[in-house]
Every structure is written in C-alpha cells, then in structure tokens.
Amino acid sequence: MPDVSGKRTVAMLTMRGITKAYGDVRANRGIDFDVPAGRIIGLLGENGSGKTTLMNILFGMVPADAGTIVFRERVLADHTPREAIAAGISMIHQHFMLVLAMTVTENVMLASNDDGAWLRHHAVADRIKEASDAYSLHLDPSALVGELSLGAQQRVEIVKAVLQGAALLILDEPTSNLSPPEVSVLLGILRRLRDDGRSVVFISHKLGEVLELCDDVVVLRDGAVTAARPVAGATREDLAYMMVGRDLPAPVERSARAPGRELLLVSDLGARDAAGVPRLRGVSFSVREGEVFAIAGVDGNGQGELADVIAGARALDTGSVFVDGQDVTAASVAERLAAGLAYIPADRASTGLVGIMTIAENLAMRDIGAPPHRRGWWLDRVATRALAETRMAEFGVRARDPESFAATLSGGNQQKVVLARELGRAPRVVLAVQPTRGLDPGATRFVIEKILALREAGAAVLYVSTELDEILAVADRIAVMYDGRVVGIVRREDADLARLGLMMAGVLEETSAAALAYGVSASESASRPGAS
Amino acid sequence: MTTTDALDTTFMRVLSASATARPFVLALAGVGLALALSGLLVLGSGKSPLAAYGSLASGALGSRDRIAVALNKATPYLLTATGVALCFRAQVINIGGEGQIAVGGLAATWVALALPDAPAGVLPIVAALVGAVAGAAWAALAALVRLTRNVHEVLVTLLMNFIGVLFVSEMLQGELGEPGAGFPQSPLLARAAWLPRLVRETDLHVGILVALAAVVAAHLLLWRTPFGFRLRLRGASAPAAIYSGVSMKRSLLSVMLVAGGLAGLAGALEVLGVHYRLIEGFSSGFGFTAVSIALIGGLNPLGVLPAGLFFAFLETGALAMQRAVGVPSPLVLVIQGLTMVFVLAAVALPAPARRA
Numbered sequence: 001m002p003d004v005s006g007k008r009t010v011a012m013l014t015m016r017g018i019t020k021a022y023g024d025v026r027a028n029r030g031i032d033f034d035v036p037a038g039r040i041i042g043l044l045g046e047n048g049s050g051k052t053t054l055m056n057i058l059f060g061m062v063p064a065d066a067g068t069i070v071f072r073e074r075v076l077a078d079h080t081p082r083e084a085i086a087a088g089i090s091m092i093h094q095h096f097m098l099v100l101a102m103t104v105t106e107n108v109m110l111a112s113n114d115d116g117a118w119l120r121h122h123a124v125a126d127r128i129k130e131a132s133d134a135y136s137l138h139l140d141p142s143a144l145v146g147e148l149s150l151g152a153q154q155r156v157e158i159v160k161a162v163l164q165g166a167a168l169l170i171l172d173e174p175t176s177n178l179s180p181p182e183v184s185v186l187l188g189i190l191r192r193l194r195d196d197g198r199s200v201v202f203i204s205h206k207l208g209e210v211l212e213l214c215d216d217v218v219v220l221r222d223g224a225v226t227a228a229r230p231v232a233g234a235t236r237e238d239l240a241y242m243m244v245g246r247d248l249p250a251p252v253e254r255s256a257r258a259p260g261r262e263l264l265l266v267s268d269l270g271a272r273d274a275a276g277v278p279r280l281r282g283v284s285f286s287v288r289e290g291e292v293f294a295i296a297g298v299d300g301n302g303q304g305e306l307a308d309v310i311a312g313a314r315a316l317d318t319g320s321v322f323v324d325g326q327d328v329t330a331a332s333v334a335e336r337l338a339a340g341l342a343y344i345p346a347d348r349a350s351t352g353l354v355g356i357m358t359i360a361e362n363l364a365m366r367d368i369g370a371p372p373h374r375r376g377w378w379l380d381r382v383a384t385r386a387l388a389e390t391r392m393a394e395f396g397v398r399a400r401d402p403e404s405f406a407a408t409l410s411g412g413n414q415q416k417v418v419l420a421r422e423l424g425r426a427p428r429v430v431l432a433v434q435p436t437r438g439l440d441p442g443a444t445r446f447v448i449e450k451i452l453a454l455r456e457a458g459a460a461v462l463y464v465s466t467e468l469d470e471i472l473a474v475a476d477r478i479a480v481m482y483d484g485r486v487v488g489i490v491r492r493e494d495a496d497l498a499r500l501g502l503m504m505a506g507v508l509e510e511t512s513a514a515a516l517a518y519g520v521s522a523s524e525s526a527s528r529p530g531a532s
Numbered sequence: 533m534t535t536t537d538a539l540d541t542t543f544m545r546v547l548s549a550s551a552t553a554r555p556f557v558l559a560l561a562g563v564g565l566a567l568a569l570s571g572l573l574v575l576g577s578g579k580s581p582l583a584a585y586g587s588l589a590s591g592a593l594g595s596r597d598r599i600a601v602a603l604n605k606a607t608p609y610l611l612t613a614t615g616v617a618l619c620f621r622a623q624v625i626n627i628g629g630e631g632q633i634a635v636g637g638l639a640a641t642w643v644a645l646a647l648p649d650a651p652a653g654v655l656p657i658v659a660a661l662v663g664a665v666a667g668a669a670w671a672a673l674a675a676l677v678r679l680t681r682n683v684h685e686v687l688v689t690l691l692m693n694f695i696g697v698l699f700v701s702e703m704l705q706g707e708l709g710e711p712g713a714g715f716p717q718s719p720l721l722a723r724a725a726w727l728p729r730l731v732r733e734t735d736l737h738v739g740i741l742v743a744l745a746a747v748v749a750a751h752l753l754l755w756r757t758p759f760g761f762r763l764r765l766r767g768a769s770a771p772a773a774i775y776s777g778v779s780m781k782r783s784l785l786s787v788m789l790v791a792g793g794l795a796g797l798a799g800a801l802e803v804l805g806v807h808y809r810l811i812e813g814f815s816s817g818f819g820f821t822a823v824s825i826a827l828i829g830g831l832n833p834l835g836v837l838p839a840g841l842f843f844a845f846l847e848t849g850a851l852a853m854q855r856a857v858g859v860p861s862p863l864v865l866v867i868q869g870l871t872m873v874f875v876l877a878a879v880a881l882p883a884p885a886r887r888a
Contacts, residue, residue, distance in 0.1 A: 313774050332777055333777025350772060354765065357768055366776045366777065373758075379756050
C-alpha cells in the first residue's frame with residue numbers, strides 16, 4: 001500500500017466478520033474492515049448498503065450479532081459510545097450534536113470526559129485555540145454555536161473530537177450541507193488531521209469527493225464488501241460500478257425543445273421568518289413551458305422559503321405569483337393545487353410525509369378536501385385506497401400495503417410516495433426542492449427521470465438543489481441564490497462551475513444577457529403579462 | 533432535551549401507538565398492573581384484596597341503582613374526555629375542561645331559572661344547548677388568547693379553570709345564590725327543567741345517551757371526515773399540515789370550540805340531571821380526570837368509552853368498599869393514578885426497533 005505520510009503504516013482498527021441483522025434484513029454480512037494509522041478511508045455505498053450500521057457498531061451505538069473489533073490492540077466488545085470515545089474513536093453525525101444556545105467552549109466542555117469538580121473555561125478555551133490553530137479551524141471559543149454557519153459548526157464537532165483525543169474520526173456524509181468552498185476547507189482540515197497521524201473514515205456516496213480526498217476506499221453493497229482498494233488509479237466509473245453492481249446508464253438524453261409560454265412567474269417576492277429576519281429579498285424570475293429552471297445555492301439562502309411562498313405554505317410581504325397567467329398570490333393551497341402547482345418540499349421527514357399516518361393517507365393528504373377522497377361530508381376511504389394502490393404501482397412504491405405507516409418505508413420509497421402524490425396529478429408547474437437529498441444513485445436517477453419526463457410533457461419545473469452535478473444534469477437555466485436574493489442567472493450551456501461556486505459563496509453577482517434572453521426577463525414580463 | 537420536547541415525544545408516541553391495536557392491549561395490561569399493585573397496598577394494611585375488590589365491584593355493579601349512579605358519573609367524564617381527545621389529537625393541549633364544565637353548568641342554571649314557565653319538553657334542551665354554547669365560548673376565549681397573544685394554550689386553559697370555577701362561586705354568593713341556604717348553591721330548579729329519567733325508579737337520566745352519541749359522533753368526525761383528517765394531520769405534523777393547506781389557527785379554534793361545547797354540555801347535564809341546582813364545586817376534578825381518561829383511551833373516542841366507564845365504576849364502588857372492608861375509598865384514586873402511569877409508561881416506550 002503506498003504510504004503518503006511517510007510514516008509506517010500499522011493497523012489501527014481491525015474489524016472482522018461483522019454481522020448484524022434487523023429482523024429479516026441482514027444489514028451487515030460478515031464485513032471485514034481495516035483502517036491503518038494515518039490514512040483517510042472512504043466508505044462508499046448506496047443507502048441501505050450497511051455503512052451506517054457498520055459505523056454504529058464500531059462506535060458502540062448498536063451491538064453486532066457476530067464479529068470482532070480490535071482498535072489499537074484492544075478488543076472492543078459490547079462497548080458504549082462513551083467507551084468508544086475513551087478508546088479514541090469519535091463520530092461526527094450528519095446532524096450535529098451541538099447545543100446551539102451555548103458557546104463553542106461550553107459545547108466542548110459538555111463532550112469532555114474529564115470530570116473535575118470545577119469548570120475551567122479558560123483552560124478549555126486555550127486548548128480550543130491551540131487545536132484551532134493547529135488544524136486551521138478558525139474557531140472563536142466564545143462564539144455562540146447557534147450563530148455559526150453549518151461549516152463552522154462542523155468544525156466545532158471536529159475540535160470536540162480532537163480534544164477528546166480521537167485517533168479515529170468517523171464522518172457521516174459530512175459534505176451534504178456545505179457549499180463548494182466550505183467543502184474544500186473541510187477536505188483540507190481532514191488532510192491535516194491525517195498528516196498528524198490520525199485516521200479518518202469518510203462515509204459518502206459522492207464519488208468525486210472520495211476520489212479527491214481518500215487514500216483507500218471500501219465499497220459496500222447489500223451489507224458486504226465489494227471492494228477495498230487504494231484510490232490511486234481508480235476512476236469514477238470503477239467506483240460507481242462497485243457501488244451499484246451495474247453500470248450507471250449514460251446521462252439522460254435531453255431533447256432540445258423550444259421554450260413555450262411562461263407557466264410560472266414570480267416578481268419581487270419578499271418574506272420574513274418568524275423572528276422577522278428577511279429570508280427573501282425581491283426575487284423575480286419566470287419559468288416556461290418545458291423548461292427546468294434550477295436554483296443553486298448553499299442550503300439556507302432562501303430557497304426553501306421561496307418554494308414555500310410560491311406553494312402558499314408561507315405568507316409573503318411583497319410581490320406576486322402567477323401560475324399559467326392566473327394570479328395565485330392570495331390563493332389557498334387547494335386553489336394552487338387546482339391551478340396545477342405541485343410541490344416536493346425539502347423536508348421529507350416532517351413536511352412532505354407524515355410517518356405516523358398510512359401511505360394511503362399520505363398520498364391523499366394535500367387533496368383530502370377534493371374528490372375522490374371526499375364525498376359530501378365524508379371521506380371516501382375506498383376511493384382513497386384505490387387511488388393509493390394505483391399510484392403505488394405507477395411509481396413503484398415497495399410496501400406491504402397502503403395501510404402501513406409511511407415511517408416503515410425506506411428513504412427512497414418515502415420519496416416515491418411524495419413524488420406519487422405530487423406528480424401523479426399531472427401538474428403544470430412543479431416545485432422540487434432537494435428532491436434527491438439522502439437518496440442513493442438508483443433512487444436519485446428515478447427522481448431525475450421523472451422530473452425530465454415532466455419537462456418533456458411541457459411542465460415548468462423549478463428545481464432547487466445544493467448539488468451542482470445534479471443541477472447541471474437537469475437544468476435549462478441556472479439561478480444562484482445567496483442571502484435571499486437571486487445573484488445570478490446563467491444558461492446551462494454557459495455555466496462555469498468556478499463562477500457558480502463564487503456566486504454561491506456570495507462573492508460574485510452576474511446575470512448574463514443571454515440567460516435573460518432565453519426567457520423574457522421577469523421584470524419585463526411582469527409589466528406585460530402573457531408575453532412570449 | 534427540553535420539557536416541551538419530552539412532552540412532544542411522549543405525545544407523538546401516544547399518537548402513533550393509538551393508530552394500532554397496541555393501546556388496547558397496553559390499557560388492559562395497565563389496569564391489571566394497577567389493580568395488582570394496589571392489591572399489595574391493601575394486603576399491607578392487613579385486609580384482603582379480593583374482599584376489597586369484591587365489594588368495590590358489587591358497590592359499582594351490584595344493583596340497578598348502583599349502575600345508574602355509575603352511568604350518571606360517567607356522563608360528564610365521557611363528554612369532556614371526548615373533547616380533550618379531539619384536542620390532543622390535533623396537538624392542542626386543552627386542559628381547561630374544569631372551567632368549561634363550570635361555566636356550562638352556570639349558563640344552564642341561569643337559563644332554567646330565568647324561564648320557569650317554559651314547557652317541560654323544551655326547557656332542558658334549551659338549557660343544555662346554552663350550557664354547551666357557554667362552554668364553547670369559554671374555550672374560545674382561551675383560544676383567542678393563544679392565537680392573538682401567542683400564550684401557550686396549556687397555560688391559558690389551566691388558568692381559566694380558576695377563573696371559571698371562582699366565577700361560579702361568585703355568582704352563587706350573589707345573584708344566583710339561594711337566600712338563607714347556608715351553602716353556596718342556587719335555588720332548586722323547576723321540575724320542568726329536570727332531565728327525564730331513562731329507567732324508572734333509578735337516578736339514571738338521559739345524559740348517558742347524549743354522551744354515547746357524542747362519543748360515536750366524535751369517532752366519525754375524527755376518522756371519517758375531512759375535518760377530522762385535518763385535525764389528525766395537524767397533530768401528527770404541523771409542517772405537513774401547513775404544506776397541505778390546513779390553517780393552524782382556524783383548526784385550533786374549531787377544535788377548542790368542539791371540546792368546550794362538549795364540556796359545557798357535561799356541566800349542564802350534571803346540573804339538570806343530577807343535582808337539579810348549581811352547587812359550588814360541582815365540577816371539582818372532572819376536567820383533570822377527563823384528561824387522564826382521554827390519554828388512557830389512546831386519544832380515541834372509542835377508547836375513551838371503556839376508560840371513562842372504568843373510572844366512573846371505580847369511584848362509584850369506592851364508598852361501598854370502605855364500608856364493607858374498611859379500605860379507605862381514596863384507594864380508587866391510587867388505582868386510577870397507577871393505571872394512568874402504567875398505560876402512559878408502556879405507550880411511551882419506544883416502538884420495537886426497526887431497521888435503522
């Protein structure tokens with residue numbers, strides 16, 4: 001194995017024959033997993049391939065059915081996360097375990113294992129500063145965690161791990177909420193940790209990042225290791241093939257189609273959140289028949305609010321919304337649905353889907369006041385069930401029956417339920433916010449194909465994503481949002497990744513004349529509705 | 533985790549468990565455990581638990597009269613708990629049953645006293661309806677404070693209980709009081725205002741039929757109408773409800789009106805069917821007992837029915853048990869409390885682990 005750091009490569013972690021079953025599902029089937037000291041290991045796999053289970057077993061969150069773990073020449077068995085941390089293993093979860101109302105120092109103190117009688121703020125703050133300087137984390141120990149960006153919060157998690165004395169850091173999907181510049185900062189920090197003799201397990205399904213960062217890669221499929229190899233010399237195609245066990249089909253063919261009339265037009269949208277902070281500041285654009293208008297940007301720059309406002313789930317301060325020429329600014333959700341507006345919200349877990357209601361109820365929830373679900377005063381449960389069965393077949397939702405709870409479905413199937421509800425009624429305008437978040441490549445592809453099929457059928461699609469790869473795959477035009485404003489609109493054929501990244505970071509604003517000429521600029525068309 | 537989070541988590545578990553057969557089994561197990569543990573207490577005091585439970589049962593079910601008393605007792609519990617169950621389903625934490633009952637009884641009394649010459653067939657109906665409207669209005673006040681000032685409904689409804697109960701006392705000391713009675717109570721209502729008996733020669737009045745109808749109606753409302761669907765959706769996930777076009781404010785107000793109406797009706801029936809007058813403290817404890825019943829009933833109207841009957845029968849048999857065996861009657865409060873603790877503890881257990 002090539003040695004990057006120049007240090008002697010010794011096994012830090014050896015996992016042998018790890019097996020774990022949940023009921024009938026065998027999540028881990030005799031997995032062997034090794035981490036040498038001073039290496040970054042990419043752990044790749046689709047959703048449900050067993051990578052999270054394997055790491056949860058290592059971290060002591062779930063017990064393995066069989067198998068042995070040796071970490072730094074000590075056997076770990078039936079251990080708790082506390083014992084794992086004491087042994088030198090730290091895990092940074094996708095959802096940070098931080099107290100937002102406390103300072104960086106206090107958060108670190110919460111995680112510390114040294115229980116003296118007194119709190120020593122200054123000593124801890126000094127250690128944070130030291131670690132922050134050593135790994136370029138740029139952390140202010142006295143800052144409130146809730147006021148930090150997601151990238152900085154992640155660095156607080158890293159400093160926690162470092163000060164816990166972690167020799168092995170596990171990061172679960174660490175880049176999913178970061179902008180491209182933040183991602184490269186993170187990758188730099190991880191390299192420095194590696195060069196310092198620590199090891200990192202980088203759980204991801206983003207092939208590009210694994211290729212760029214990792215020394216070795218372990219690929220899981222269906223609970224078993226399909227490959228363990230150095231990254232050097234591997235290609236994206238190799239990794240994708242090992243991950244899904246089949247060649248990913250070539251990129252979807254997109255027909256070149258002339259844009260039609262404007263189906264969605266928004267002008268000068270402004271909205272605030274509950275605390276009165278402006279989340280949208282004068283957003284205007286239009287989306288045409290058969291066009292995918294993508295919005296790029298780092299999470300939390302107003303994209304979610306934009307979609308909520310258009311869909312009627314959030315009040316707006318200023319501006320107006322037109323769907324197919326009809327002013328729906330003040331319309332109810334039901335009226336917007338009737339106008340042909342579908343909405344796939346970002347938050348599947350609590351907004352798009354209700355785990356403790358049945359699949360049939362979830363498929364009906366936005367249309368419950370309309371036929372076929374409603375007949376006079378009553379719900380027509382037979383019709384609801386029949387429609388659910390049709391939709392489930394149409395969208396390939398794999399479930400025991402429509403009366404089972406939505407929470408029992410896998411992530412991919414849950415998203416199919418949302419798609420089935422929103423796209424099943426043949427909408428004219430689709431708002432899709434992060435529709436592939438947390439999905440494996442197969443499910444992602446399914447979603448994108450559905451979206452492109454709607455484009456083909458003449459719908460106008462507003463597609464919000466934080467993944468530039470995905471945006472480039474679907475978009476006709478790309479807008480970038482930063483701090484509640486659209487800071488740039490470019491045509492896909494003119495898109496330049498570097499410039500998009502700068503716009504997402506808020507350092508560049510531009511709207512090419514060509515991009516506006518593709519459609520008609522929003523402000524222009526607002527003054528003469530119906531122009532095409 | 534903050535207290536509200538813990539409350540929310542427990543709540544979601546009650547809600548999710550309620551949609552399956554689990555709560556019924558759990559409730560039975562809870563009752564069994566509570567009886568067993570209380571039996572140990574009886575044993576510790578040197579009495580026989582079997583004799584105590586035997587006299588408890590015969591005191592509650594031993595004769596037509598006893599059953600009649602128990603069913604009368606169950607009436608306000610069923611009505612109020614049904615309203616509470618609907619509210620909790622929608623995550624509207626209305627614990628203002630006490631005050632709503634009090635105000636409903638007050639309004640019914642006022643109508644019955646103001647219209648002494650009204651025809652017998654009409655007066656109880658009018659008085660009961662006015663009681664329901666008053667209860668709904670009392671709940672609506674709490675809802676409006678919640679909606680306009682954003683004070684949590686737990687606080688508002690709790691505090692308005694005191695206001696409602698003290699308002700009744702105030703009225704009984706003054707305008708509505710019986711002169712020279714020596715106890716804060718209203719004059720006896722005219723016979724025309726009394727609820728008809730359901731069974732001759734017992735105290736059983738028609739209220740239990742009203743309560744049963746309310747339970748069935750609430751069941752249909754919750755599970756078979758779009759209105760009920762929206763309430764359940766609101767309770768299961770507020771963001772999903774907003775996404776589906778459910779108005780959080782309008783749904784809060786409407787479910788509070790329904791619950792307040794049911795509680796007000798309960799107060800009116802208690803006055804018109806049991807006491808035939810308004811008595812200070814007539815609603816004491818009803819509102820909170822109703823919350824326990826709603827929770828043990830899995831926030832399901834059809835679950836409220838057995839839970840409410842169980843509580844009413846326990847309380848009816850308590851005195852007989854005290855007389856016959858010498859076990860103090862508050863033991864039934866222990867049984868009620870333990871039942872509640874066991875059922876909620878069982879429901880609040882995380883569901884069996886699924887695939888992570």
